[in-house]
Amino acid sequence: MADIEFITLTTKPSAQLSYNFQASAETTNPVLVVFLNGLGLPQAFWHPVIAQLKTIREGRSIPSFLTYDRFGQGQTIDRDPLDDGAEDPTHGHDCLASVKDIRQLITQVSQQKLGISEIDSVSVVLVANSIGGALARLYAQEYPGTVSALLLLDSILANSDFVSVFPDPDAADFDPASIHPIPVEAIRAVRAGARRIFHPDVGNKEGLSRRSLRDLLPASDGPLLQGPGGHGPYVTVVGHDFDTFAEESAKMGPPKGVTNRFVNPYWHRYNEGLTKITESEYSKGPVIAPNTGHFVQKDNPEFVAQELDELLEKVL
Incomplete structure (x- = not known):
């Protein structure tokens, strides 16, 4: 179990964040890998990735x-x-508020743990899952030139309401033959379930609202990010294993056939867009992580470590 410390952000002095910092022996070219959680899994699930990478x-x-x-x-x-x-x-609070927290956290940790007061002299690598993928993109947009690389693991569909992923049986131009052999009532049930669980209007115990994400990140293929050195950051886009994800989703409601027919192609197209947020020579993917559902770092930490290792070879 990694040692957990607590830090008070100077911008929010009435609250504390739990964190874990593991220092490098390198001093000439400081690189800081920052892991950004989804809504579902806390920081503890990154530690097997770090152990594998070491x-x-x-x-x-x-x-x-x-x-x-x-x-x-x-x-x-x-x-x-x-x-x-x-x-x-x-x-x-919204995702931009969380992005400002990330910036402040990196600033204070760099000062306290690395002895670096000039934050932008640190090469930052962001490794993110789910909504963390949106936070990583927003961070790179808000602080251009500061992010050397991004590893996006099954990023959230930031511009989707998660309901319109499925055909609307009540639309005027709907053709039942377009979903054959899936029954119309099955699609209605799946849409209702998606609205109840995944729609941006559904809040969470963390208080991190997704309502503004569609406006903050309206497209998966832009805007083009600016990294250090006048070019884009290195970006590796990773998607879930289609069959594993379909099996995982079936436990929550949607039959495997529905997920494979509608959700997986939709998500893959979104990931194809994400590969375009940097120049083609700095982009990789979408890569499918074997045997993984949505929480890639939990299901296959070795794969994540290998992809991160490849990115670090370009940054270190």
Whole structure:
């Protein structure tokens, strides 16, 4: 079990974040790998990835690592102070607020742990799952030239309501033959389930609202990100294993056939767009992570470590 510490952001002095920092022995070219959680899994699920990476890179340069739990998540008990007085605490703050927290956390950790006051002299690599993928993109947009690489693991469909992934049986131009042999009532049930569980209007205990994501990231293929050195960051886009994801989804409702027919192609097209947020020579993917559902780092930490190792070879 990695040692967890607590830090108070100077921008939010009334609350603490839980985090784990593992320092590199390198001092000439500081590289900091920051792991960004989804809504479902806390920072603890990144630690097997880090352990695998250290094994893979034995005898080679190893960067510094930073994992953390956002406010109201995992071992961070404190809520985001922005949620105080919110009409709906499940939508207390948005993704841009979380991005500002990431910036402040990196700034303070760099100062306290690396002795670096000039934050932009640190090569930042963002490894992100699910909604963390949206946070990673927004961070790179908000702080251009500061992110050297992004590893996006089954990024959230930031511009989707998750309902329109499926055909609408009540649309005027709907043709039942277009979904054959799936019954119309089955599609209605799947859409209702998606609205109940995944629609952006559905809040969460963390208070991180997804309502504004569609406006913040309206397309998967842009805008083009700016990395250090006047070119885009290295970007590797990873998607889930179609069959594993379909089996995982079936436990929550949608039959495998429905997921394979509608969700997997939709998500793959989204991932194809993500490969275009940097120049083609700095882009890789979409790569399918074998035997993984949505939480790629949990299901196949060795694969994630291998992809991260490849990115680090370009950055270190």
